[in-house]
Each structure stands twice: as structure tokens, then as C-alpha cells.
Amino acid sequence: MTRILSTALTxxxxxxRNRWVAIxxxxxAVFSLVLSLAGSAPTGGLGIDRLSVAVASLTSLxxxxxxxxxxxxxxxxxxxxAERGTLxxxxxxxxxxxxxxxxxxxxxxxxxxxxxLLGHGIAAAVAxxxxxxALDGLPALARLSWSSVLLGATFLGAGYALSSxxxxxxxxxxxxxxxxxxLVVLYDLALLSAIVADxxxxxxxxxxxxxxxxxxxxAFRLFNLTASxxxxxxxxxxxxxxxxxxxxxxxxxxxxxxxxxxxxxxAFRKVTP
Amino acid sequence: MTSTLTISDLTKRFGDVAALAGVSLSVAPGxxxxxxxHNGAGKSTLMKIILGLIPMSSGKxxxxxxxxxxxxxxxxxxxxxxxxxxxxxxxxLEQTRHYLRLRGEDPGLAMGLMEKVGLGPAARRRIxxxxxxxxxxxxxxxxxxxxxxxxxxxxxxxxxxxxxRREFYALLDELAAQGSSILLSSHALTEVEARTDRIVxxxxxxxxxxxxxxDLRRRADLPVTLHVTARNGCASDVAAQLPGAILVDGxxxxxxxxxxxxxxxxxxxxxxxxxADLDVLPPSLEDLYAHFSQRGAP
Ligand SMILES: Nc1ncnc2c1ncn2[C@@H]1O[C@H](COP(=O)(O)OP(=O)(O)OP(=O)(O)O)[C@@H](O)[C@H]1O
Ligand SMILES: [Mg+2]
Numbered sequence: 001m002t003r004i005l006s007t008a009l010t011x012x013x014x015x016x017r018n019r020w021v022a023i024x025x026x027x028x029a030v031f032s033l034v035l036s037l038a039g040s041a042p043t044g045g046l047g048i049d050r051l052s053v054a055v056a057s058l059t060s061l062x063x064x065x066x067x068x069x070x071x072x073x074x075x076x077x078x079x080x081x082a083e084r085g086t087l088x089x090x091x092x093x094x095x096x097x098x099x100x101x102x103x104x105x106x107x108x109x110x111x112x113x114x115x116x117l118l119g120h121g122i123a124a125a126v127a128x129x130x131x132x133x134a135l136d137g138l139p140a141l142a143r144l145s146w147s148s149v150l151l152g153a154t155f156l157g158a159g160y161a162l163s164s165x166x167x168x169x170x171x172x173x174x175x176x177x178x179x180x181x182x183l184v185v186l187y188d189l190a191l192l193s194a195i196v197a198d199x200x201x202x203x204x205x206x207x208x209x210x211x212x213x214x215x216x217x218x219a220f221r222l223f224n225l226t227a228s229x230x231x232x233x234x235x236x237x238x239x240x241x242x243x244x245x246x247x248x249x250x251x252x253x254x255x256x257x258x259x260x261x262x263x264x265x266x267a268f269r270k271v272t273p
Numbered sequence: 274m275t276s277t278l279t280i281s282d283l284t285k286r287f288g289d290v291a292a293l294a295g296v297s298l299s300v301a302p303g304x305x306x307x308x309x310x311h312n313g314a315g316k317s318t319l320m321k322i323i324l325g326l327i328p329m330s331s332g333k334x335x336x337x338x339x340x341x342x343x344x345x346x347x348x349x350x351x352x353x354x355x356x357x358x359x360x361x362x363x364x365x366l367e368q369t370r371h372y373l374r375l376r377g378e379d380p381g382l383a384m385g386l387m388e389k390v391g392l393g394p395a396a397r398r399r400i401x402x403x404x405x406x407x408x409x410x411x412x413x414x415x416x417x418x419x420x421x422x423x424x425x426x427x428x429x430x431x432x433x434x435x436x437x438r439r440e441f442y443a444l445l446d447e448l449a450a451q452g453s454s455i456l457l458s459s460h461a462l463t464e465v466e467a468r469t470d471r472i473v474x475x476x477x478x479x480x481x482x483x484x485x486x487x488d489l490r491r492r493a494d495l496p497v498t499l500h501v502t503a504r505n506g507c508a509s510d511v512a513a514q515l516p517g518a519i520l521v522d523g524x525x526x527x528x529x530x531x532x533x534x535x536x537x538x539x540x541x542x543x544x545x546x547x548x549a550d551l552d553v554l555p556p557s558l559e560d561l562y563a564h565f566s567q568r569g570a571p
Contacts, residue, residue: 002374002377003374003375006370006371006374006375007371007375009371010363010367010368010371013362013363013367014360014362014363017362017363017399018362080360084357084358084359084360085354085355085356085357085358086354086357086358086359086360088321088324088326088352088354089352089353089354089357089412089415091324091326092324092325092326092347092350092352092354093347093372093375093376094344094347094348094375094376094377095375272326272327272328273321273326273327
């Protein structure tokens with residue numbers, strides 16, 4: 001336990017000095033502020049409170065931002081140690097590889113959680129200031145908060161796995177950017193074009209829901225939009241959320257972090273210094 | 274007393290490359306052993322196997338009756354890898370505290386360790402601002418944590434200035450006196466000569482020589498070099514009496530086998546007043562090293 005906490009503390013200190021903490025906090029704060037201010041423009045009598053509108057736009061933002069932050073913090077985790085030559089030393093210490101990973105995860109997750117809480121706190125404050133009905137949106141915001149942290153954990157795990165596989169920080173950086181582009185941007189584009197080409201056939205009915213659930217970023221968006229009944233406010237892939245029951249996207253949101261961390265542990269176990 | 278480290282018939286292959294072939298070695302408590310060998314001889318590989326970092330192809334290694342990489346072995350062994358550069362954003366003190374906690378020791382001991390390796394004044398500065406030798410000292414500080422039964426040090430003095438090297442070996446003497454065994458690799462032969470109990474030479478993954486320096490000297494039986502300075506005007510006379518001698522910078526250089534040393538010196542002494550001075554140069558460690566590593570080459 002001391003070993004895990006010491007690792008977490010050391011990693012947190014490094015992240016603090018490398019400005020990762022500042023970058024994450026500022027990004028989340030600025031984007032949340034902008035989105036919640038935009039969300040508090042007249043809602044045109046849709047009958048939903050301003051915070052719920054802000055949650056819908058925060059969800060779309062988080063799908064991009066949280067994975068990016070998580071990957072940026074994690075790509076160096078193993079590859080950096082390997083390059084500095086401290087990996088063999090660390091592995092010679094009486095600490096299990098899993099403990100090293102958990103320690104790093106705790107530190108990075110703490111930073112993500114801080115950023116999410118700050119951003120969402122600002123969004124809640126702005127909404128409550130301008131609309132007393134905004135209290136109705138708080139459960140949706142809370143749900144967005146914890147699912148954002150889980151989404152972060154998934155991509156931290158993915159980052160550690162790629163960091164273990166590539167052994168060089170530059171290689172790991174390339175792989176993580178590729179993963180981000182692939183899962184967060186290109187995946188949805190590919191799905192959309194497949195749907196257009198398919199024109200309501202087998203793919204749209206059977207393969208598409210599974211494809212959405214299989215991607216942690218899409219499952220996260222789906223879960224939050226379905227749960228808050230805000231699918232109408234979302235465009236694109238999110239608009240298809242109606243068809244998929246909530247428990248399915250919830251299961252994906254809960255399972256992905258575990259799966260990603262298991263993959264990270266397996267990849268790290270394979271590393272020979 | 275049983276040995277701290279026992280290696281028998283250790284072989285390690287990387288694909289087609291045999292990095293280590295049939296190496297056997299044991300290190301007793303309190304013994305300081307220097308591992309010598311050319312670049313790529315397998316020194317670092319041997320150390321990584323001892324630490325359980327990479328698997329061996331065949332053979333057997335035990336550290337204090339435990340298998341490499343086991344919890345018991347890891348607790349008993351300290352390591353300094355080659356070219357370790359610690360995280361530039363941490364201070365030396367923070368890094369050392371972290372390593373103390375990983376070994377379950379009191380992090381309050383960190384400052385004492387920093388002072389021991391001469392980093393006291395710089396302890397609170399970031400490692401990013403350290404010089405190469407200072408970074409190396411952080412590595413040494415962490416290797417001193419606890420009371421390791423075995424220290425495995427990969428080129429520990431690389432980057433250290435001559436005075437620091439002396440201090441470093443003094444630290445090792447202290448540890449060895451307390452019963453810690455030390456296995457270190459080095460390319461600096463002269464310092465190894467005075468400061469270790471035994472020398473092991475690896476060549477292309479094979480152990481080609483092992484023993485104290487005196488042992489190795491005797492076994493190699495390398496020729497002794499004699500420098501004879503003749504008195505003014507007698508040089509050609511003296512040279513005529515000493516077949517095989519060549520004139521270099523006014524002195525006659527010649528070699529003779531170890532066994533013929535006294536006889537040769539006697540012949541030179543017999544030349545009496547014609548000889549102004551005589552220097553006898555035993556084979557250097559470099560000569561010995563070259564001798565054994567070449568002999569090991571196929
Ligand atoms: N991971 C690896 N994969 C393939 N070959 C390797 C690997 N590690 C080491 N080798 C090979 O094993 C041999 C021994 O390497 P090692 O690093 O042990 O040498 P060394 O004696 O420490 O050399 P140096 O004095 O340069 O540090 C070399 O031929 C090297 O190329
Ligand atoms: Mg080496």
C-alpha cells in the first residue's frame with residue numbers, strides 16, 4: 001500500500017510540475033464556462049432547464065477532451081521510464097508491476113477527477129445563476145461527472161498499454177494520437193457513412209448498435225444522452241441513441257475501464273527491460 | 274559461509290546471438306568482484322539475469338537461496354543500471370524518499386543518503402539541473418538503501434571524477450566490511466585493480482578468466498618489460514650485450530619472460546658502470562585484460 005501511494009504521490013508531483021494538472025484544469029474550466037454560457041442563451045421554450053442543455057453539450061465535448069487528456073498523461077508512463085533507463089531499476093525493486101500501474105493510475109485519475117469536478121462545478125454554478133430550474137439538471141451532471149472519470153480511466157489504461165508496447169515516448173505519442181483519432185473521430189465518421197450507404201438495412205439494425213457499444217467513447221455519449229433523455233439535442237451518431245437500452249450502454253461504460261486496465265497490465269507484464 | 278550469489282552454467286541467447294554461454298560464478302559475503310569485458314561482452318545481460326529482469330535460456334542462478342526476481346531476492350539485492358537518468362522534474366531528495374518507501378524504509382533517511390554521496394547541498398534541486406555525475410550519484414544513493422546483501426552495479430563510476438571515484442570505492446569498502454557482496458562492471462581497469470578482491474573477465478559471453486589480480490598475472494605469464502638507460506657513450510656497447518633490445522628515446526627497451534626476469538636483470542647488473550639506470554615494468558592490467566579477452570575469442 002505504501003508503495004502504491006508513494007508511486008501515486010511521485011507521479012502526481014511530476015504531473016504538477018510538468019503542467020499537466022494546470023493544462024487539464026484550465027481546459028476543462030474554459031470549455032465548461034463557454035458551453036454553459038452558450039447553453040444559457042434562451043432555450044426557445046423546449047421545456048428543459050439550462051443545466052440539462054449544458055450537460056448535453058458538455059457530453060459532446062467530454063467525448064473529445066477526456067480521452068485526449070487521459071492519453072496525453074499516460075503515453076509516457078512506461079515508455080518514459082524505459083527511455084530514462086529507470087525501468088530496469090524500478091522493476092528490480094520489491095514492487096509488483098501491477099502496483100506500479102495502479103500507483104500511476106491513481107495519480108492520473110486524481111488529476112482527471114479534479115479537472116472534471118472543476119469544469120462541471122463551473123457549469124453548474126453558471127446554470128444555477130441564470131435559471132432556478134437548473135437544479136433539475138444536477139443528476140444528469142453528476143452522472144456525466146462519474147462517467148467522465150470512468151471514460152478517463154479507460155483511456156488511461158489504453159495509454160499505458162500503448163506506452164508498454166512501443167517502448168519509446170515518441171512512438172507511444174504517435175500511437176496514442178492515432179488511437180484518439182481512430183476511436184473518437186474516424187470511428188463515428190465511418191459508422192455514419194456506413195449507415196448512409198446501408199440505407200436502413202442489416203448493418204443499421206444489427207451491427208450499428210453493437211459498434212456503438214464497442215467503442216468506449218460512443219458508449220459514454222450514448223449512456224449520458226439516453227439517461228438524460230436529451231438525445232433530441234444531440235446530432236449525428238448520438239441521435240441514434242434511442243434504439244439502445246440504457247443498461248447496455250451503462251454496462252459498456254462500466255466494463256471498459258476494467259478491460260482497458262487489464263490490457264494495460266497484460267502489456268506491461270510483457271515488457272522486458 | 275554459503276555464497277551470496279551462485280551462478281552455474283548460465284546461458285542466454287537473443288535469437289542467434291549467444292550473449293552468455295556457460296557462465297559459472299559465485300560471490301561470497303563481503304566480497305567485491307569486478308566484471309570486465311569489451312562492449313557487448315554480456316556484462317549488463319548477466320546483471321539483468323541476476324536481478325530477474327530478463328529470463329535465462331538455461332542454467333541456474335541463486336541469490337541468498339532465492340530465485341532471481343523473487344520477493345526475497347529483490348529485497349536482498351540493490352541495483353544500479355547503466356545510464357539511469359532519473360525524472361528531471363523531481364528533486365534528488367524526493368526521488369530518494371520514493372525509493373526508500375518502495376523498500377519499506379523510513380523516508381527520513383533520504384537526506385543522510387544524499388549527504389553520503391555528496392549531494393547534500395543539491396538535494397533540494399531538481400534532477401533536471403544536475404550534472405551527469407550528480408545524476409549518477411542519485412543512482413548510487415538509492416543502491417545504498419537498506420542493507421542489501423548484494424549490490425549489482427553496472428558501470429557505477431562512469432561519469433564520476435577521480436576524487437568522487439575514490440569516495441565511491443570507500444563507500445563500497447564500508448559496505449563490504451559489513452558483509453555486503455558487490456558485483457560491479459567497469460571499463461576503468463586501474464581503479465578496479467586496487468579496489469576489488471577478484472576480477473572476472475567476460476569475452477563474447479564466455480567467462481575467460483577469474484581470480485585475484487596476482488593469480489591472473491601468474492597465469493597469463495606475460496613478458497616483463499625492462500628499460501635500461503646506458504651511461505653517456507656506452508649505449509652501443511650495452512646494446513651489443515643485450516640482444517633484442519631496441520633504442521627508444523635514449524633508453525634501451527627489451528622484454529623477457531617472467532621466469533627469466535632475475536637472470537636478465539643479473540646480466541644487466543653485470544655490465545657494471547656502463548648502466549646508469551634500470552626500470553622493471555610488470556605487465557599492466559590492460560595487457561592482462563587484452564591477453565585474456567583475445568584468448569577467449571574463437
Ligand atoms: N534485448 C536484446 N535483444 C537482442 N540482443 C541483445 C539484447 N540485449 C543485449 N543483447 C546483445 O547481447 C550482447 C551483450 O550485451 P550487453 O549489454 O550485456 O553487453 P555489455 O557487456 O554490457 O556491454 P557494454 O560494455 O557496452 O555495456 C550484445 O551482443 C547485445 O547486442
Ligand atoms: Mg553494459
